[in-house]
Amino acid sequence: MNLPEAFKEKMKNLMGESYQDLLDSYDKPESKGIRTNTLKLTPKELAGKLPFETQGVAWCQEGFYIDHEVRPGKNPYYYAGLYYVQEPTAMAAVEVLAPEPGDWVLDLCAAPGGKSTQIGAKLQGQGLLVANELVNSRAGILSTNIERIGIKNAIVTNEFPERLVDSFYQSFDRILVDAPCSGEGMFRKDSGALADWSLERVSRCVGKQEKILESAHRLLKPGGVLVYSTCTFSPEEDEQIIEAFIHKYDYELESIELPGIDDHGRVEWTLNYEQAIEKTLRIMPMNVRGEGHFIAKLKKTAAGSEQKEIKQGYSKSRLKKASRTELLDYRDFAKNALEKSFYQGFEERLYLLGEHLYAIPAGIALETIANLKLLRTGLHLGTFKKNRFEPSYALGMALKLSEAKNVCDLKDEAQAYQYLKGEALNIRAEKGWILVGYDGHPLGFGKASEGMIKNHYPKGLRIRKK
Template sequence: MNKHLPQSFLDLISVDLPDHLILEDLVEACHRSLRFSIRVNTLKISTDAFIELMQPFGWTFESIPWCSEGFWVELNTSTVAPGRLPEHFSGLFYIQEASSMLPPVALFNAMNQRDEFNTVLDLAAAPGSKTTQIAALMNNQGLLVANEFSSSRIKALHSNLTRLGITNTLISHFDGSVHGDYLENSFDAILLDAPCSGEGTVRKDPDAFKNWTRAHIDEVSTLQKQLIKSAFMALKPGGQLVYSTCALNCIENQGVCQYLLDEFPEQVDVVSLHELFPNALASCTEQGYLHIWPQIYDSEGFFIAKFIKKGSTELSSQPAFKSKLPYKELTEKQLKDVTPPLMAHLKMDFLEHGQLYQRDKEIWFFPKNSQLLLSNMRFVRHGVKLLDIKPKQFVICHDALTAFGLDGLPLTRDQVVQFYRGQDLAIENSNKAKGEVRLTYQGQCIGLGKWVGNKVKNKLPRQLVNDNVAI
């Protein structure tokens, strides 16, 4: 029927398509280019301030109805690719498809306070779009576990968390089917954005159906069932679970949800999402799930379902965990020693949300309640590195500055580009300042420099230097 959508897919989906929708409209929508969208990182800048910042550069904003921080953006034709802008490198925004903003919004819907969830799990986290969105909804407080099974995607996940200033997160690297066994009844909220066939992404990925087969659908739905059972087991009683995919077929969506209901008939309630946002009813199924077809909101295809766990599960085999944590919490004397170098550069209120640990010659910040999970599972990334202990001195770390840094020397947009390219900055030093200086952009610390006459020597870590930054 067309080069992107196999006939076998169209035959399958024609059965699943609601009566009020037309198959030809779906096909036509899948051929249209996808609208560009971003989410403002409100941990670093308000939406109003970001719009005011970017409008002079030809950005036109249209609000996404289900996400107050999300916008469809039309760009001036001469605009540099958004991913190359200094605002992107400094973590002021995240390039994210509009539909993919829905699962975290559904998870946090109807909460009176954003910090109501103290422990949250993102079971399939990379590259981090929804993890960073969840962290913002948690106001960077509480404890967020981001799990990713793919080794090659861990680095990107960690990079995005660091870029956006996320500090409340531990990263685990396991098949998500084990979390229910190791951490049963542990989390207030869980997002399972499950690995899927990706049918709904065809508008941005013309090869989305390159390897599509019905056999693959059956295979991936088996994995999804394992993951949703594990996620449900890991929930505390009263905890909330959101299951989502970017698939369009009902096998991976309603079928997996029905599996959960059949497995735990007395312990799970469905939360209807028909009032999640204006006109949500247009995509709501009779069960209360959201099945986002591309033609409804001119977006990617997506599926979102929400459940509440009514009581404890007792299904864990209680596996033994035998890994010694190479970090030790600081003693009072050690804390006294590290406080002055921390106070010289950082906003110290971050200590209200975690504890300090030492590993070898390093000082680390761990988010609050980390110790409750560290004894039950191994994590590959822990908190934020604050200090390196050198002979007779403590050296502040770049990640600490971008996460908790005090105000400093404000840079122009041109100077920020130079900084990220690893160049020294020619700045008049009328006060004849000496030594290290924090550098800021839009009120956020982006790193460290050192005054040398009328020049600031660049101290950006070499691995972060990027010649592609441009304006």
């Protein structure tokens, strides 16, 4: 690999005898992995379904290594949301964050969604996940991935981190900052990261990271946990930025122990020889099977609390509580197509955004999020058309087949691909909306009539070929 000379010189000076091991690691194939979506099945059940070989990831019981030549995104199980394609060391940060059902969790730099979907699976539908992404195009990808995985209790925002503070000041139990960085751990898998790298880029990233961490501090509850991670090896973006943060704010670095990872942050790479940096993790590609990560776990002390600023006032939310009359078509659909056990739990949380119907997460006050750019506000149930309600892709992926009254569970892979391409299925079924699945798990909705199932798989997600 043709590495930048400035990068090689920098790492040679930092790493000494282990520098050659780092260089040699770049000549090996990238490490690829998938992570089980435990909202839908167990890791053992997933391994039994897959047509390719897997090997467990030591630090993440839901994770698997796969061969670098496997194309896991071309399998119907991927479209069914049974797994997320994720580099193995990238799974470690959420394991350190350790969210629990009922927590309010913020993923502050969330696209494309690997860590957000991992958090959502750990929450198991309880509590709140706010997944934020500043770049609009990437935020759309994030929202789609959250829908594919079947997460019901997520809000997706497209904002600068500081814009979230007014709405969610000291609201979160746990925050993940997977910071935008110079991407040195992406060199083997992303030629763009290699081409864009420079010492100037490292410096620019430090400025962004400092600003993001300042917002994270204001969003975290006293006593809450903040996990900071990057996929770079630069001390300026790793040890040094955490050293500066704990000197500025009242946080304690907590020790991190993950199976299979023994390397820690380097005190000698800090500016003031901060001993607490030993508690961070530095995951290097020559020491583990993976691309590399840096992770710090910080606990906000009670002394870190600050006076809440006076708000400038809220906008009126575009979401409005749906009236009984407005919900007639939806309730007719739900009665005929869904089991009551699925929808009765959010009957009091149904809100309209134009023609779109959402089940918003419990505990959210609409006025507090009215000023934010929202891409997704809880579970999108569907859209009101003229004299009918049309269920959404998100609803289909959030369901289990047992929660729908009319189901077509495909067993033939060719038929699954036929549906994913957007083609009609020549299958007789009871007239009306039908949840189409593959091997026990939903793919989306269709509408049965005249001896066939008309396809309602979203056009933007349809595949062209296997």
